[in-house]
Amino acid sequence: MKKYKSIFFDLDHTLWDFETNSRETLIELHGQYRLEDYGINMPEFLSTFKKINTGLWNLYDTGHIKQDVIRLQRFHRVFQEFNVDEYDLSVQFSTDYVGKSPKKKNLLPHAKEVLDYLNPNYPMHIITNGFSEIQSTKLSSSEILHYFQSIVTSELAGHKKPSKEIFEYALQQNNLQPHEVVMVGDNLITDMGGAKNALLDTIYFNPEKIQHTEQLTHEITSLADLKNLL
Numbered sequence: 001m002k003k004y005k006s007i008f009f010d011l012d013h014t015l016w017d018f019e020t021n022s023r024e025t026l027i028e029l030h031g032q033y034r035l036e037d038y039g040i041n042m043p044e045f046l047s048t049f050k051k052i053n054t055g056l057w058n059l060y061d062t063g064h065i066k067q068d069v070i071r072l073q074r075f076h077r078v079f080q081e082f083n084v085d086e087y088d089l090s091v092q093f094s095t096d097y098v099g100k101s102p103k104k105k106n107l108l109p110h111a112k113e114v115l116d117y118l119n120p121n122y123p124m125h126i127i128t129n130g131f132s133e134i135q136s137t138k139l140s141s142s143e144i145l146h147y148f149q150s151i152v153t154s155e156l157a158g159h160k161k162p163s164k165e166i167f168e169y170a171l172q173q174n175n176l177q178p179h180e181v182v183m184v185g186d187n188l189i190t191d192m193g194g195a196k197n198a199l200l201d202t203i204y205f206n207p208e209k210i211q212h213t214e215q216l217t218h219e220i221t222s223l224a225d226l227k228n229l230l
Contacts, residue, residue: 006176007118007230008167008195009148010185011128014205015111015223016138021104022049029096033089040082048081049074061129061160061190071098102137107144108207110224115147117227126151127170127183129160129190150174161187162194171198184226188214203229 012018026049030042056074059065075097076090118124124147128135132153139145150173154160157169171178178199185191186205192214195202201217209221218229 004122004182004201004230005180006123006125006174008125008127008170008181008183008200010183010187010191011126011135011138012130013108013186014184014191015107015115015144016142017106017108020106021101022053024104024106025097025101028100029093032096033093038079038082038084038086040079040084044082045078048078052077052081061162061187063160067131098131098134102134103141105142107142108223110222112144114223114226115144118230119147122230123149123174125149125170125174127161127166127185127191128152129154132156161190162197164194164197164199167194167198167200182217182230188212192216 009015023046026046027042030036030040030045035045036042053070053074056065056070056077060067060070071094072091075094076087079086079090115124126135126139126148128151130138130153132155135151135153136145139148139151150170152166152170152173154166157166159165159169161167167178167183170176171181179201182201182203183191183195184203184205185195186207188204192202192204203226204214204216204219205223206219207221220226220229
């Protein structure tokens with residue numbers, strides 16, 4: 001495999017274990033807000049959040065909604081699924097969720113060991129559509145901030161994945177050419193599609209072995225596989 005000068009990483013679902021960190025936070029807040037008293041049981045609450053959160057982020061990634069819709073509407077829509085129409089409650093719940101979740105420390109399996117392995121040989125950068133003010137918190141809380149030379153967010157670049165401009169911004173800021181970089185991420189549209197739009201090589205992280213027809217440079221099912229590629 002050719003030698004790259006640098007590696008771009010997605011953060012959520014690629015290194016930072018969004019599912020585990022989110023679930024821990026939701027369980028804590030479910031108890032704190034006594035949601036059982038509203039008839040909101042835990043298993044259905046978790047599954048409903050996942051459905052609505054995934055849907056809203058897909059709308060954001062494809063340019064159909066703004067970021068503030070996620071923050072202001074996400075839990076309101078979740079609560080409405082249980083016939084609880086308490087908007088003020090949902091906004092406060094959202095504020096607490098956004099405050100607590102990024103402080104969780106869980107990483108995906110092998111993330112730390114792979115970063116340790118790559119760090120001596122590759123300058124690494126984060127490319128994310130996540131909210132600017134909380135991405136650094138996630139990296140700091142999970143103790144991986146020091147591995148990355150820059151954190152490029154959609155707010156900072158003025159464009160979001162899969163737009164090629166966010167990748168071009170990261171390339172320009174770090175004096176890199178497309179052929180010198182490979183993008184590692186879990187999302188076929190935003191990470192892989194965006195990297196291809198910017199003429200970067202791709203490594204698709206696909207732990208669930210989702211079937212697809214995309215033409216990619218490489219595909220892995222475990223982060224540990226990066227040690228065999230890079």
